[in-house]
Amino acid sequence: MNKYKNKKIFFVIPAYNEEKSIGRVVKDLKRAGYRYIIVIDDGSKDNTYKEAKKQKIIVLKHVINRGQGAALRTGIDSALKKGAEFIVTFDSDGQHRVEDLPRMLRPVIKGKVDVTLGSRFLRKTKMPLSRWILLKGSVLVQWIFYGVKLSDAHNGYRVLNRKAAKKIRIDSDRMEHASEIVEEIVKKNIKYKEIPVTIRYTGYSMKKGEGSFFGALKVLFKMLMRRLMH
Secondary structure (H helix, E strand, C coil), X not given: CCCCCCCCEEEEEEECCCCCCHHHHHHHHHHCCCCEEEEEEECCCCCHHHHHHCCCCEEEEXXXXXXXXXXXXXXXXXXXXXXXXXXXXXXXXXXCCHHHHHHHHHHHHCCCCCEEEEECCCCCCCCCHHXXXXXXXXXXXXXXXXXXXCCCCCCCCXXXXXXXXXXXXXXXXXXXXXXXXHHHHHHCCCCEEEEECCCCCCHHHHHHCCCHHHHHHHHHHHHHHHHHHC
């Protein structure tokens, strides 16, 4: 349950074609006592917007699919304008667990760090070998590019305090935003900590993640281009 009901904790949930899961994700958060929830429908072709609106939360909509990075930027900007003290980025497909929230929130709310980053590798998590290789490859690339040793590079489970959320600029519209956020944290000396979380791999979430290998190659290419240009 939410131990910080006196704090304005906003959830930013990007969603693309998630009509089957978005209602359940939002209900889980509300049952746990969290009430500031923003869903960004990123140009879905299904009923994601309609299903999210049923939950009586804030639902924003991109007319076209712009990518997860763009959706996060829209949601974070909205949360800051509404006075968010803390922002949680949370997946719409049910992979992230409400049960991990107290551990994710505590160090940031207590002022020990500005950002917490969820890591599935600090706790035993069963996952397909191909996914493990891709994720560990991303960890290596981030270490080479930014000199930061993370155990998990592309986990969308994060908590940011207001100061960090205002400092971190997300320019990348699509999946390379995850590496960009790490780059911003390092470049701007934002204090962070990795927190063990459990990621739920289901048939549904794995199907949504098909094509990850080619997606990862695209992200790597864009990271290289970004590094060369900066």
